[in-house]
Amino acid sequence: MRMKTYRAANSTAAFAKVKADLGSEAVILSNNTITENGSKCCEIVAAIDSMPTIPTRKTQTKNDVVEDAMENAVGWQREWSQIKGQIKQLMKPQIDLDTLSPKQKRAMEFLEREDVDENVLAKIFCDLRGDKAASIINVLDGMINVQPFSAKNSMKKFHAFAGPGGAGKTASLVRLALKEKKDNPKARICLATADGGRGKGRMVLKHYAELTGLAFREIITRDDFLLLQAEAKQFDTILIDLPGLPGQTTLEEWTALYGLAGCEDLDIHLILNPYYSSAQFQRFMEKYQSEQLASVIWTKLDEACTFGALLNMAFASGLPVSALSYGSGLKNSIAQATKEMIWRLLFMRTLPGGDIQP
Ligand SMILES: Nc1nc2c(ncn2[C@@H]2O[C@H](COP(=O)(O)OP(=O)(O)O)[C@@H](O)[C@H]2O)c(=O)[nH]1
Ligand SMILES: [Mg+2]
Structure with missing residues:
Protein backbone atom coordinates (compact mmCIF):
# COMPACT_ATOMS: atom_id res chain seq x y z
CA MET A 1 0.00 0.00 0.00
CA ARG A 2 1.23 3.48 -0.87
CA MET A 3 0.34 6.41 1.38
CA LYS A 4 0.61 10.08 0.50
CA THR A 5 -0.21 13.38 2.17
CA TYR A 6 -1.88 16.25 0.33
CA ARG A 7 -2.37 19.81 1.52
CA ALA A 8 -4.46 22.56 -0.02
CA ALA A 9 -6.51 25.63 0.90
CA ASN A 10 -9.64 23.52 1.43
CA SER A 11 -10.81 19.91 1.21
CA THR A 12 -12.15 20.34 -2.33
CA ALA A 13 -8.73 21.28 -3.67
CA ALA A 14 -6.89 18.66 -1.58
CA PHE A 15 -9.29 15.94 -2.79
CA ALA A 16 -8.83 17.03 -6.41
CA LYS A 17 -5.06 16.53 -5.92
CA VAL A 18 -5.68 13.03 -4.51
CA LYS A 19 -7.82 12.08 -7.51
CA ALA A 20 -5.42 13.50 -10.05
CA ASP A 21 -2.48 11.73 -8.44
CA LEU A 22 -3.89 8.39 -7.23
CA GLY A 23 -7.09 8.05 -9.26
CA SER A 24 -10.55 7.10 -8.07
CA GLU A 25 -9.35 3.93 -6.31
CA ALA A 26 -7.69 6.02 -3.61
CA VAL A 27 -8.92 5.59 -0.03
CA ILE A 28 -9.03 8.60 2.31
CA LEU A 29 -7.34 7.69 5.60
CA SER A 30 -7.66 11.09 7.27
CA ASN A 31 -9.06 14.50 6.45
CA ASN A 32 -8.11 17.22 8.93
CA THR A 33 -7.93 20.95 9.36
CA ILE A 34 -4.37 22.11 10.05
CA THR A 35 -2.74 25.51 10.42
CA GLU A 36 0.02 26.37 8.01
CA ASN A 37 1.78 29.74 8.02
CA GLY A 38 -0.92 31.08 10.31
CA SER A 39 -3.93 30.17 8.14
CA LYS A 40 -6.28 27.20 8.19
CA CYS A 41 -6.00 24.62 5.45
CA CYS A 42 -6.82 20.98 4.79
CA GLU A 43 -4.56 17.94 5.02
CA ILE A 44 -5.70 14.65 3.53
CA VAL A 45 -3.81 11.39 3.88
CA ALA A 46 -4.78 8.99 1.11
CA ALA A 47 -3.67 5.49 0.18
CA ILE A 48 -3.83 3.19 -2.78
CA ASP A 49 -3.12 -0.55 -3.08
CA SER A 50 -0.74 -0.16 -6.00
CA MET A 51 0.27 2.57 -8.39
CA PRO A 52 -2.35 3.30 -11.03
CA THR A 53 -1.20 2.17 -14.41
CA ILE A 54 -1.20 5.10 -16.76
CA PRO A 55 -1.25 3.72 -20.30
CA THR A 56 1.77 4.79 -22.31
CA ARG A 57 0.64 6.41 -25.48
CA LYS A 58 2.51 5.68 -28.62
CA THR A 59 0.41 8.17 -30.56
CA GLN A 60 2.40 11.01 -31.96
CA THR A 61 0.80 12.60 -34.99
CA LYS A 62 -2.55 14.39 -35.15
CA ASN A 63 -3.88 11.58 -37.32
CA ASP A 64 -2.84 8.99 -34.74
CA VAL A 65 -4.69 10.89 -32.03
CA VAL A 66 -7.89 10.96 -34.12
CA GLU A 67 -7.52 7.26 -35.03
CA ASP A 68 -6.92 6.37 -31.40
CA ALA A 69 -10.00 8.29 -30.27
CA MET A 70 -12.19 6.63 -32.90
CA GLU A 71 -10.83 3.15 -32.16
CA ASN A 72 -10.55 2.99 -28.39
CA ALA A 73 -11.19 5.92 -26.15
CA VAL A 74 -14.94 6.26 -26.56
CA GLY A 75 -15.83 2.64 -27.23
CA TRP A 76 -18.69 2.39 -24.77
CA GLN A 77 -20.03 5.78 -25.84
CA ARG A 78 -20.03 4.72 -29.46
CA GLU A 79 -21.82 1.51 -28.56
CA TRP A 80 -24.40 3.39 -26.51
CA SER A 81 -25.07 5.97 -29.21
CA GLN A 82 -25.52 3.13 -31.70
CA ILE A 83 -28.07 1.47 -29.41
CA LYS A 84 -29.84 4.81 -28.91
CA GLY A 85 -29.91 5.35 -32.67
CA GLN A 86 -31.44 1.91 -33.19
CA ILE A 87 -34.10 2.52 -30.54
CA LYS A 88 -34.97 5.83 -32.18
CA GLN A 89 -35.25 4.18 -35.58
CA LEU A 90 -37.59 1.60 -34.07
CA MET A 91 -39.65 4.25 -32.33
CA LYS A 92 -39.90 6.69 -35.23
CA PRO A 93 -42.47 4.88 -37.36
CA GLN A 94 -44.59 4.50 -34.19
CA ILE A 95 -44.61 8.25 -33.62
CA ASP A 96 -46.93 9.22 -36.43
CA LEU A 97 -48.06 12.74 -35.64
CA ASP A 98 -50.84 12.43 -38.20
CA THR A 99 -52.66 10.06 -35.86
CA LEU A 100 -53.10 13.01 -33.43
CA SER A 101 -55.64 15.82 -33.68
CA PRO A 102 -54.36 18.87 -35.62
CA LYS A 103 -54.10 20.82 -32.36
CA GLN A 104 -52.11 18.06 -30.64
CA LYS A 105 -49.86 17.76 -33.70
CA ARG A 106 -49.13 21.50 -33.70
CA ALA A 107 -48.27 21.37 -29.99
CA MET A 108 -45.89 18.43 -30.55
CA GLU A 109 -44.16 20.23 -33.42
CA PHE A 110 -43.90 23.34 -31.28
CA LEU A 111 -42.25 21.43 -28.42
CA GLU A 112 -39.79 19.86 -30.84
CA ARG A 113 -38.72 23.34 -31.98
CA GLU A 114 -38.31 24.34 -28.34
CA ASP A 115 -35.65 21.63 -27.90
CA VAL A 116 -37.76 19.08 -26.05
CA ASP A 117 -35.92 15.73 -26.24
CA GLU A 118 -37.14 12.94 -28.48
CA ASN A 119 -37.72 10.57 -25.58
CA VAL A 120 -39.88 13.18 -23.85
CA LEU A 121 -41.82 13.70 -27.09
CA ALA A 122 -42.28 9.93 -27.37
CA LYS A 123 -43.76 9.84 -23.85
CA ILE A 124 -46.11 12.75 -24.64
CA PHE A 125 -47.14 11.04 -27.88
CA CYS A 126 -47.93 7.80 -26.04
CA ASP A 127 -50.06 9.71 -23.50
CA LEU A 128 -51.98 11.60 -26.21
CA ARG A 129 -52.47 8.69 -28.58
CA GLY A 130 -55.99 7.42 -28.81
CA ASP A 131 -57.64 10.50 -27.28
CA LYS A 132 -57.96 13.32 -29.76
CA ALA A 133 -59.63 15.48 -27.13
CA ALA A 134 -56.72 15.13 -24.66
CA SER A 135 -55.06 18.43 -23.83
CA ILE A 136 -51.28 18.55 -24.07
CA ILE A 137 -51.09 20.77 -20.99
CA ASN A 138 -52.77 18.05 -18.92
CA VAL A 139 -50.21 15.55 -20.16
CA LEU A 140 -47.30 17.91 -19.45
CA ASP A 141 -48.73 18.71 -16.04
CA GLY A 142 -47.96 15.21 -14.87
CA MET A 143 -44.40 15.38 -16.20
CA ILE A 144 -43.09 18.36 -14.27
CA ASN A 145 -43.46 19.27 -10.61
CA VAL A 146 -42.84 22.48 -8.74
CA GLN A 147 -41.90 22.97 -5.12
CA PRO A 148 -41.57 26.74 -4.61
CA PHE A 149 -38.35 27.52 -2.74
CA SER A 150 -39.20 28.78 0.71
CA ALA A 151 -36.83 28.30 3.60
CA LYS A 152 -39.68 29.20 5.95
CA ASN A 153 -41.94 26.39 4.78
CA SER A 154 -39.15 23.90 4.26
CA MET A 155 -38.79 20.86 6.49
CA LYS A 156 -35.01 21.19 6.30
CA LYS A 157 -32.74 23.74 7.94
N1 LIG B 1 -28.17 37.24 -16.96
C1 LIG B 1 -28.15 36.54 -15.83
N2 LIG B 1 -26.99 36.45 -15.16
C2 LIG B 1 -26.97 35.73 -14.02
C3 LIG B 1 -28.11 35.07 -13.52
N3 LIG B 1 -27.77 34.42 -12.38
C4 LIG B 1 -26.45 34.67 -12.19
N4 LIG B 1 -25.96 35.47 -13.17
C5 LIG B 1 -24.60 35.96 -13.34
O1 LIG B 1 -23.76 34.87 -13.71
C6 LIG B 1 -22.47 35.04 -13.16
C7 LIG B 1 -22.06 33.81 -12.40
O2 LIG B 1 -22.91 33.68 -11.28
P1 LIG B 1 -22.39 33.07 -9.90
O3 LIG B 1 -23.54 33.12 -8.95
O4 LIG B 1 -21.13 33.69 -9.47
O5 LIG B 1 -22.13 31.55 -10.37
P2 LIG B 1 -21.54 30.34 -9.51
O6 LIG B 1 -20.17 30.10 -10.00
O7 LIG B 1 -22.44 29.19 -9.84
O8 LIG B 1 -21.62 30.73 -8.07
C8 LIG B 1 -22.52 36.30 -12.30
O9 LIG B 1 -21.99 37.36 -13.03
C9 LIG B 1 -24.01 36.49 -12.04
O10 LIG B 1 -24.35 37.85 -11.86
C10 LIG B 1 -29.33 35.18 -14.26
O11 LIG B 1 -30.40 34.64 -13.91
N5 LIG B 1 -29.28 35.93 -15.40
MG1 LIG C 1 -20.06 30.96 -6.69
Whole structure:
Protein backbone atom coordinates (compact mmCIF):
# COMPACT_ATOMS: atom_id res chain seq x y z
CA MET A 1 0.00 0.00 0.00
CA ARG A 2 1.23 3.48 -0.87
CA MET A 3 0.34 6.41 1.38
CA LYS A 4 0.61 10.08 0.50
CA THR A 5 -0.21 13.38 2.17
CA TYR A 6 -1.88 16.25 0.33
CA ARG A 7 -2.37 19.81 1.52
CA ALA A 8 -4.46 22.56 -0.02
CA ALA A 9 -6.51 25.63 0.90
CA ASN A 10 -9.64 23.52 1.43
CA SER A 11 -10.81 19.91 1.21
CA THR A 12 -12.15 20.34 -2.33
CA ALA A 13 -8.73 21.28 -3.67
CA ALA A 14 -6.89 18.66 -1.58
CA PHE A 15 -9.29 15.94 -2.79
CA ALA A 16 -8.83 17.03 -6.41
CA LYS A 17 -5.06 16.53 -5.92
CA VAL A 18 -5.68 13.03 -4.51
CA LYS A 19 -7.82 12.08 -7.51
CA ALA A 20 -5.42 13.50 -10.05
CA ASP A 21 -2.48 11.73 -8.44
CA LEU A 22 -3.89 8.39 -7.23
CA GLY A 23 -7.09 8.05 -9.26
CA SER A 24 -10.55 7.10 -8.07
CA GLU A 25 -9.35 3.93 -6.31
CA ALA A 26 -7.69 6.02 -3.61
CA VAL A 27 -8.92 5.59 -0.03
CA ILE A 28 -9.03 8.60 2.31
CA LEU A 29 -7.34 7.69 5.60
CA SER A 30 -7.66 11.09 7.27
CA ASN A 31 -9.06 14.50 6.45
CA ASN A 32 -8.11 17.22 8.93
CA THR A 33 -7.93 20.95 9.36
CA ILE A 34 -4.37 22.11 10.05
CA THR A 35 -2.74 25.51 10.42
CA GLU A 36 0.02 26.37 8.01
CA ASN A 37 1.78 29.74 8.02
CA GLY A 38 -0.92 31.08 10.31
CA SER A 39 -3.93 30.17 8.14
CA LYS A 40 -6.28 27.20 8.19
CA CYS A 41 -6.00 24.62 5.45
CA CYS A 42 -6.82 20.98 4.79
CA GLU A 43 -4.56 17.94 5.02
CA ILE A 44 -5.70 14.65 3.53
CA VAL A 45 -3.81 11.39 3.88
CA ALA A 46 -4.78 8.99 1.11
CA ALA A 47 -3.67 5.49 0.18
CA ILE A 48 -3.83 3.19 -2.78
CA ASP A 49 -3.12 -0.55 -3.08
CA SER A 50 -0.74 -0.16 -6.00
CA MET A 51 0.27 2.57 -8.39
CA PRO A 52 -2.35 3.30 -11.03
CA THR A 53 -1.20 2.17 -14.41
CA ILE A 54 -1.20 5.10 -16.76
CA PRO A 55 -1.25 3.72 -20.30
CA THR A 56 1.77 4.79 -22.31
CA ARG A 57 0.64 6.41 -25.48
CA LYS A 58 2.51 5.68 -28.62
CA THR A 59 0.41 8.17 -30.56
CA GLN A 60 2.40 11.01 -31.96
CA THR A 61 0.80 12.60 -34.99
CA LYS A 62 -2.55 14.39 -35.15
CA ASN A 63 -3.88 11.58 -37.32
CA ASP A 64 -2.84 8.99 -34.74
CA VAL A 65 -4.69 10.89 -32.03
CA VAL A 66 -7.89 10.96 -34.12
CA GLU A 67 -7.52 7.26 -35.03
CA ASP A 68 -6.92 6.37 -31.40
CA ALA A 69 -10.00 8.29 -30.27
CA MET A 70 -12.19 6.63 -32.90
CA GLU A 71 -10.83 3.15 -32.16
CA ASN A 72 -10.55 2.99 -28.39
CA ALA A 73 -11.19 5.92 -26.15
CA VAL A 74 -14.94 6.26 -26.56
CA GLY A 75 -15.83 2.64 -27.23
CA TRP A 76 -18.69 2.39 -24.77
CA GLN A 77 -20.03 5.78 -25.84
CA ARG A 78 -20.03 4.72 -29.46
CA GLU A 79 -21.82 1.51 -28.56
CA TRP A 80 -24.40 3.39 -26.51
CA SER A 81 -25.07 5.97 -29.21
CA GLN A 82 -25.52 3.13 -31.70
CA ILE A 83 -28.07 1.47 -29.41
CA LYS A 84 -29.84 4.81 -28.91
CA GLY A 85 -29.91 5.35 -32.67
CA GLN A 86 -31.44 1.91 -33.19
CA ILE A 87 -34.10 2.52 -30.54
CA LYS A 88 -34.97 5.83 -32.18
CA GLN A 89 -35.25 4.18 -35.58
CA LEU A 90 -37.59 1.60 -34.07
CA MET A 91 -39.65 4.25 -32.33
CA LYS A 92 -39.90 6.69 -35.23
CA PRO A 93 -42.47 4.88 -37.36
CA GLN A 94 -44.59 4.50 -34.19
CA ILE A 95 -44.61 8.25 -33.62
CA ASP A 96 -46.93 9.22 -36.43
CA LEU A 97 -48.06 12.74 -35.64
CA ASP A 98 -50.84 12.43 -38.20
CA THR A 99 -52.66 10.06 -35.86
CA LEU A 100 -53.10 13.01 -33.43
CA SER A 101 -55.64 15.82 -33.68
CA PRO A 102 -54.36 18.87 -35.62
CA LYS A 103 -54.10 20.82 -32.36
CA GLN A 104 -52.11 18.06 -30.64
CA LYS A 105 -49.86 17.76 -33.70
CA ARG A 106 -49.13 21.50 -33.70
CA ALA A 107 -48.27 21.37 -29.99
CA MET A 108 -45.89 18.43 -30.55
CA GLU A 109 -44.16 20.23 -33.42
CA PHE A 110 -43.90 23.34 -31.28
CA LEU A 111 -42.25 21.43 -28.42
CA GLU A 112 -39.79 19.86 -30.84
CA ARG A 113 -38.72 23.34 -31.98
CA GLU A 114 -38.31 24.34 -28.34
CA ASP A 115 -35.65 21.63 -27.90
CA VAL A 116 -37.76 19.08 -26.05
CA ASP A 117 -35.92 15.73 -26.24
CA GLU A 118 -37.14 12.94 -28.48
CA ASN A 119 -37.72 10.57 -25.58
CA VAL A 120 -39.88 13.18 -23.85
CA LEU A 121 -41.82 13.70 -27.09
CA ALA A 122 -42.28 9.93 -27.37
CA LYS A 123 -43.76 9.84 -23.85
CA ILE A 124 -46.11 12.75 -24.64
CA PHE A 125 -47.14 11.04 -27.88
CA CYS A 126 -47.93 7.80 -26.04
CA ASP A 127 -50.06 9.71 -23.50
CA LEU A 128 -51.98 11.60 -26.21
CA ARG A 129 -52.47 8.69 -28.58
CA GLY A 130 -55.99 7.42 -28.81
CA ASP A 131 -57.64 10.50 -27.28
CA LYS A 132 -57.96 13.32 -29.76
CA ALA A 133 -59.63 15.48 -27.13
CA ALA A 134 -56.72 15.13 -24.66
CA SER A 135 -55.06 18.43 -23.83
CA ILE A 136 -51.28 18.55 -24.07
CA ILE A 137 -51.09 20.77 -20.99
CA ASN A 138 -52.77 18.05 -18.92
CA VAL A 139 -50.21 15.55 -20.16
CA LEU A 140 -47.30 17.91 -19.45
CA ASP A 141 -48.73 18.71 -16.04
CA GLY A 142 -47.96 15.21 -14.87
CA MET A 143 -44.40 15.38 -16.20
CA ILE A 144 -43.09 18.36 -14.27
CA ASN A 145 -43.46 19.27 -10.61
CA VAL A 146 -42.84 22.48 -8.74
CA GLN A 147 -41.90 22.97 -5.12
CA PRO A 148 -41.57 26.74 -4.61
CA PHE A 149 -38.35 27.52 -2.74
CA SER A 150 -39.20 28.78 0.71
CA ALA A 151 -36.83 28.30 3.60
CA LYS A 152 -39.68 29.20 5.95
CA ASN A 153 -41.94 26.39 4.78
CA SER A 154 -39.15 23.90 4.26
CA MET A 155 -38.79 20.86 6.49
CA LYS A 156 -35.01 21.19 6.30
CA LYS A 157 -32.74 23.74 7.94
CA PHE A 158 -29.70 23.34 5.68
CA HIS A 159 -29.94 24.15 1.99
CA ALA A 160 -26.87 23.65 -0.20
CA PHE A 161 -26.56 25.07 -3.71
CA ALA A 162 -24.67 22.83 -6.13
CA GLY A 163 -23.97 22.98 -9.84
CA PRO A 164 -21.42 23.77 -12.51
CA GLY A 165 -19.08 26.75 -12.08
CA GLY A 166 -20.68 29.99 -13.23
CA ALA A 167 -24.21 28.54 -13.27
CA GLY A 168 -25.42 31.13 -10.76
CA LYS A 169 -25.13 29.32 -7.41
CA THR A 170 -23.84 32.27 -5.39
CA ALA A 171 -26.17 34.75 -7.10
CA SER A 172 -29.31 32.69 -6.51
CA LEU A 173 -28.31 31.91 -2.92
CA VAL A 174 -27.88 35.61 -2.15
CA ARG A 175 -31.14 36.55 -3.89
CA LEU A 176 -33.15 33.87 -2.13
CA ALA A 177 -31.61 34.85 1.22
CA LEU A 178 -32.49 38.53 0.67
CA LYS A 179 -36.02 37.60 -0.42
CA GLU A 180 -36.45 35.42 2.64
CA LYS A 181 -35.18 38.21 4.90
CA LYS A 182 -37.55 40.71 3.26
CA ASP A 183 -40.58 38.43 3.60
CA ASN A 184 -39.68 37.48 7.13
CA PRO A 185 -37.41 40.09 8.78
CA LYS A 186 -37.11 38.05 11.97
CA ALA A 187 -35.69 35.01 10.18
CA ARG A 188 -32.30 34.01 11.53
CA ILE A 189 -30.43 33.20 8.34
CA CYS A 190 -26.84 32.08 8.05
CA LEU A 191 -24.91 32.21 4.79
CA ALA A 192 -22.09 29.68 4.59
CA THR A 193 -19.53 29.25 1.85
CA ALA A 194 -17.63 26.11 1.01
CA ASP A 195 -16.30 27.89 -2.08
CA GLY A 196 -13.32 29.48 -0.38
CA GLY A 197 -10.63 28.43 -2.80
CA ARG A 198 -11.39 30.61 -5.76
CA GLY A 199 -12.10 33.80 -3.92
CA LYS A 200 -14.87 35.77 -5.58
CA GLY A 201 -17.97 33.82 -4.49
CA ARG A 202 -16.77 33.89 -0.90
CA MET A 203 -16.29 37.66 -0.97
CA VAL A 204 -19.72 38.22 -2.53
CA LEU A 205 -21.41 36.16 0.14
CA LYS A 206 -19.46 37.78 2.97
CA HIS A 207 -20.26 41.21 1.59
CA TYR A 208 -24.02 40.63 1.46
CA ALA A 209 -24.04 38.92 4.84
CA GLU A 210 -22.35 41.96 6.39
CA LEU A 211 -24.54 44.39 4.51
CA THR A 212 -27.78 42.78 5.62
CA GLY A 213 -26.73 41.66 9.08
CA LEU A 214 -26.91 37.94 8.27
CA ALA A 215 -24.50 35.50 9.89
CA PHE A 216 -21.60 34.29 7.74
CA ARG A 217 -19.57 31.09 8.11
CA GLU A 218 -16.80 29.52 6.10
CA ILE A 219 -16.47 25.78 5.49
CA ILE A 220 -12.90 24.86 4.65
CA THR A 221 -12.97 21.25 5.86
CA ARG A 222 -15.47 18.83 7.44
CA ASP A 223 -14.55 20.17 10.91
CA ASP A 224 -16.14 23.50 9.96
CA PHE A 225 -19.35 21.78 8.90
CA LEU A 226 -19.41 19.85 12.19
CA LEU A 227 -19.06 23.17 14.00
CA LEU A 228 -21.88 24.68 11.98
CA GLN A 229 -24.12 21.73 12.81
CA ALA A 230 -23.29 22.19 16.49
CA GLU A 231 -24.39 25.83 16.40
CA ALA A 232 -27.35 25.25 14.05
CA LYS A 233 -29.88 25.85 16.87
CA GLN A 234 -29.29 29.59 16.69
CA PHE A 235 -30.42 29.72 13.03
CA ASP A 236 -33.71 29.07 11.27
CA THR A 237 -32.09 28.55 7.89
CA ILE A 238 -28.54 27.88 6.76
CA LEU A 239 -27.78 28.38 3.07
CA ILE A 240 -24.53 26.81 1.86
CA ASP A 241 -22.73 27.84 -1.32
CA LEU A 242 -20.88 24.83 -2.77
CA PRO A 243 -17.94 25.11 -5.17
CA GLY A 244 -18.10 23.99 -8.80
CA LEU A 245 -16.65 20.48 -8.44
CA PRO A 246 -13.30 19.94 -10.12
CA GLY A 247 -12.83 17.38 -12.93
CA GLN A 248 -13.68 13.89 -11.77
CA THR A 249 -15.14 14.76 -8.37
CA THR A 250 -18.81 13.86 -7.96
CA LEU A 251 -21.28 15.52 -5.61
CA GLU A 252 -21.60 12.33 -3.56
CA GLU A 253 -17.83 12.16 -3.06
CA TRP A 254 -17.76 15.82 -2.13
CA THR A 255 -20.61 15.61 0.39
CA ALA A 256 -18.99 12.52 1.95
CA LEU A 257 -15.68 14.39 2.22
CA TYR A 258 -17.23 17.35 4.03
CA GLY A 259 -19.67 15.36 6.16
CA LEU A 260 -22.77 16.79 4.44
CA ALA A 261 -23.76 13.33 3.24
CA GLY A 262 -24.68 12.22 6.75
CA CYS A 263 -26.75 15.32 7.52
CA GLU A 264 -30.46 14.45 7.45
CA ASP A 265 -31.46 18.07 7.85
CA LEU A 266 -30.07 19.03 4.43
CA ASP A 267 -31.58 19.58 1.00
CA ILE A 268 -29.36 20.15 -2.04
CA HIS A 269 -30.60 22.28 -4.92
CA LEU A 270 -29.07 21.88 -8.36
CA ILE A 271 -28.45 25.14 -10.25
CA LEU A 272 -28.61 24.86 -14.03
CA ASN A 273 -28.92 27.01 -17.16
CA PRO A 274 -31.37 25.94 -19.90
CA TYR A 275 -28.87 26.31 -22.70
CA TYR A 276 -26.36 23.60 -21.79
CA SER A 277 -26.03 20.89 -24.45
CA SER A 278 -27.79 17.56 -23.93
CA ALA A 279 -24.39 15.89 -23.46
CA GLN A 280 -23.68 18.30 -20.61
CA PHE A 281 -27.07 17.65 -19.00
CA GLN A 282 -26.33 13.94 -19.19
CA ARG A 283 -22.96 14.47 -17.50
CA PHE A 284 -24.41 16.74 -14.81
CA MET A 285 -27.05 14.12 -14.02
CA GLU A 286 -24.24 11.66 -13.28
CA LYS A 287 -21.93 14.10 -11.52
CA TYR A 288 -24.57 15.67 -9.28
CA GLN A 289 -26.63 12.58 -8.57
CA SER A 290 -27.45 12.44 -4.86
CA GLU A 291 -30.24 11.25 -2.59
CA GLN A 292 -30.16 14.67 -0.97
CA LEU A 293 -31.02 16.45 -4.23
CA ALA A 294 -34.38 18.13 -3.63
CA SER A 295 -34.91 20.50 -6.55
CA VAL A 296 -33.59 22.24 -9.63
CA ILE A 297 -33.17 26.01 -9.72
CA TRP A 298 -33.04 27.35 -13.29
CA THR A 299 -30.92 30.45 -13.80
CA LYS A 300 -30.00 32.73 -16.69
CA LEU A 301 -33.43 32.23 -18.27
CA ASP A 302 -32.97 35.73 -19.69
CA GLU A 303 -30.00 34.44 -21.71
CA ALA A 304 -31.81 31.40 -23.15
CA CYS A 305 -33.93 31.26 -26.27
CA THR A 306 -35.63 27.88 -25.78
CA PHE A 307 -36.86 26.24 -22.57
CA GLY A 308 -37.35 22.60 -23.50
CA ALA A 309 -34.54 21.76 -21.06
CA LEU A 310 -36.87 22.37 -18.11
CA LEU A 311 -39.12 19.58 -19.31
CA ASN A 312 -36.24 17.30 -20.32
CA MET A 313 -34.60 17.59 -16.91
CA ALA A 314 -37.88 17.09 -15.03
CA PHE A 315 -38.54 13.95 -17.05
CA ALA A 316 -35.01 12.56 -16.69
CA SER A 317 -34.49 13.36 -13.00
CA GLY A 318 -37.98 13.51 -11.50
CA LEU A 319 -36.83 16.57 -9.53
CA PRO A 320 -39.23 19.46 -8.94
CA VAL A 321 -38.33 23.01 -10.00
CA SER A 322 -38.06 25.35 -7.00
CA ALA A 323 -36.95 28.74 -8.34
CA LEU A 324 -36.45 30.60 -11.60
CA SER A 325 -33.79 33.27 -12.05
CA TYR A 326 -34.04 35.63 -14.98
CA GLY A 327 -31.70 38.58 -14.63
CA SER A 328 -28.20 39.52 -13.55
CA GLY A 329 -29.30 42.21 -11.06
CA LEU A 330 -30.15 41.53 -7.45
CA LYS A 331 -33.68 42.90 -7.54
CA ASN A 332 -36.67 41.32 -9.28
CA SER A 333 -34.52 38.64 -10.82
CA ILE A 334 -35.59 35.47 -9.03
CA ALA A 335 -39.02 33.94 -8.44
CA GLN A 336 -40.32 30.95 -6.54
CA ALA A 337 -41.36 28.58 -9.28
CA THR A 338 -44.99 28.02 -10.25
CA LYS A 339 -46.41 25.78 -12.97
CA GLU A 340 -47.88 28.79 -14.73
CA MET A 341 -44.44 30.42 -14.98
CA ILE A 342 -43.08 27.25 -16.55
CA TRP A 343 -45.88 27.03 -19.13
CA ARG A 344 -45.41 30.70 -19.98
CA LEU A 345 -41.68 30.11 -20.49
CA LEU A 346 -42.17 27.02 -22.57
CA PHE A 347 -45.06 28.15 -24.76
CA MET A 348 -44.72 31.94 -24.83
CA ARG A 349 -41.04 32.45 -24.00
CA THR A 350 -42.21 34.86 -21.35
CA LEU A 351 -39.93 35.31 -18.34
CA PRO A 352 -41.39 35.35 -14.81
CA GLY A 353 -40.85 39.14 -14.76
CA GLY A 354 -43.01 39.54 -17.89
CA ASP A 355 -40.31 40.14 -20.53
CA ILE A 356 -40.57 38.12 -23.71
CA GLN A 357 -37.49 36.39 -25.06
CA PRO A 358 -36.78 36.93 -28.77
N1 LIG B 1 -28.17 37.24 -16.96
C1 LIG B 1 -28.15 36.54 -15.83
N2 LIG B 1 -26.99 36.45 -15.16
C2 LIG B 1 -26.97 35.73 -14.02
C3 LIG B 1 -28.11 35.07 -13.52
N3 LIG B 1 -27.77 34.42 -12.38
C4 LIG B 1 -26.45 34.67 -12.19
N4 LIG B 1 -25.96 35.47 -13.17
C5 LIG B 1 -24.60 35.96 -13.34
O1 LIG B 1 -23.76 34.87 -13.71
C6 LIG B 1 -22.47 35.04 -13.16
C7 LIG B 1 -22.06 33.81 -12.40
O2 LIG B 1 -22.91 33.68 -11.28
P1 LIG B 1 -22.39 33.07 -9.90
O3 LIG B 1 -23.54 33.12 -8.95
O4 LIG B 1 -21.13 33.69 -9.47
O5 LIG B 1 -22.13 31.55 -10.37
P2 LIG B 1 -21.54 30.34 -9.51
O6 LIG B 1 -20.17 30.10 -10.00
O7 LIG B 1 -22.44 29.19 -9.84
O8 LIG B 1 -21.62 30.73 -8.07
C8 LIG B 1 -22.52 36.30 -12.30
O9 LIG B 1 -21.99 37.36 -13.03
C9 LIG B 1 -24.01 36.49 -12.04
O10 LIG B 1 -24.35 37.85 -11.86
C10 LIG B 1 -29.33 35.18 -14.26
O11 LIG B 1 -30.40 34.64 -13.91
N5 LIG B 1 -29.28 35.93 -15.40
MG1 LIG C 1 -20.06 30.96 -6.69
